[in-house]
Amino acid sequence: MSRDNFTKPTIKKLAERAHYICSNPECKKMTVGPHADPNKSTITGIAAHICGAKDGVKSPRYDKDQTSDERKGINNGIWLCHDCSDMVDKDEKCYPATLLRQWKKTHEEFIKTLQTKGFASTLELLKPTTIEIDLSKQLINFFDDRRVLYDLFEQEIPLHGLRSVLAIRTELTNIKKQLGQATSLYIKVDQMLAACRKFHSELNDIDLDHLRYNNSDPDWIKFVTTLSELRKVFGIHILELSNKYKIQIGTDLQQILPTIT
Numbered sequence: 001m002s003r004d005n006f007t008k009p010t011i012k013k014l015a016e017r018a019h020y021i022c023s024n025p026e027c028k029k030m031t032v033g034p035h036a037d038p039n040k041s042t043i044t045g046i047a048a049h050i051c052g053a054k055d056g057v058k059s060p061r062y063d064k065d066q067t068s069d070e071r072k073g074i075n076n077g078i079w080l081c082h083d084c085s086d087m088v089d090k091d092e093k094c095y096p097a098t099l100l101r102q103w104k105k106t107h108e109e110f111i112k113t114l115q116t117k118g119f120a121s122t123l124e125l126l127k128p129t130t131i132e133i134d135l136s137k138q139l140i141n142f143f144d145d146r147r148v149l150y151d152l153f154e155q156e157i158p159l160h161g162l163r164s165v166l167a168i169r170t171e172l173t174n175i176k177k178q179l180g181q182a183t184s185l186y187i188k189v190d191q192m193l194a195a196c197r198k199f200h201s202e203l204n205d206i207d208l209d210h211l212r213y214n215n216s217d218p219d220w221i222k223f224v225t226t227l228s229e230l231r232k233v234f235g236i237h238i239l240e241l242s243n244k245y246k247i248q249i250g251t252d253l254q255q256i257l258p259t260i261t
């Protein structure tokens with residue numbers, strides 16, 4: 001079976017769209033420069049396949065459902081330096097297709113911004129950024145609007161709370177798909193997902209439809225305790241992300257952050 005290689009025009013377009021800069025947000029190495037021969041240039045980047053070019057062991061992220069045209073189409077390519085291309089192919093679990101697509105999207109947006117900015121802004125933008133920062137911001141913005149995480153327990157309608165935790169689960173799952181397994185955000189997202197699962201299983205046998213604020217109802221007490229545990233786990237991770245990436249947290253959400261003594 002032959003490899004579905006990119007055509008020369010596809011390779012050139014991929015390189016140009018990336019400005020010949022490696023699309024790994026933590027790398028951004030320049031991949032073109034002068035050759036000793038004044039008539040030549042040296043290209044050290046590569047048009048890498050997001051989903052492998054050929055069925056077989058040495059074709060990471062191979063997708064059998066792709067057609068040959070899709071496999072060699074520009075949408076299946078990403079511009080990387082040689083080191084990064086090697087790295088993503090040696091560990092496909094750590095670098096799934098979803099992550100590479102996210103790199104490409106972010107990188108092309110970054111290049112587009114560079115095109116419109118002056119020198120000073122360009123230098124600022126060239127500082128290493130990671131996909132983790134963007135996704136952490138997205139996550140905290142999302143949490144800022146989730147009242148189940150911070151509203152007074154007395155105001156909680158358990159069924160609404162349950163639905164809101166379901167929505168949080170969906171968002172966390174989406175974010176998880178875009179991350180490599182070795183990243184610290186992936187581990188945090190995984191732990192928050194586990195907290196959501198625990199929340200659901202603990203409340204499984206309670207009739208949430210009719211449960212309302214009542215401090216002498218054991219079911220209500222269980223609901224409050226379970227929700228407190230969920231908030232505690234989220235509070236720890238939100239505080240760490242906010243400190244690490246200097247992300248602002250809304251005043252409501254700040255209530256669940258652990259207090260540092």
Ligand SMILES: [Zn+2]
Binds near residue numbers: 023024027084085
């Ligand atoms: Zn690179």
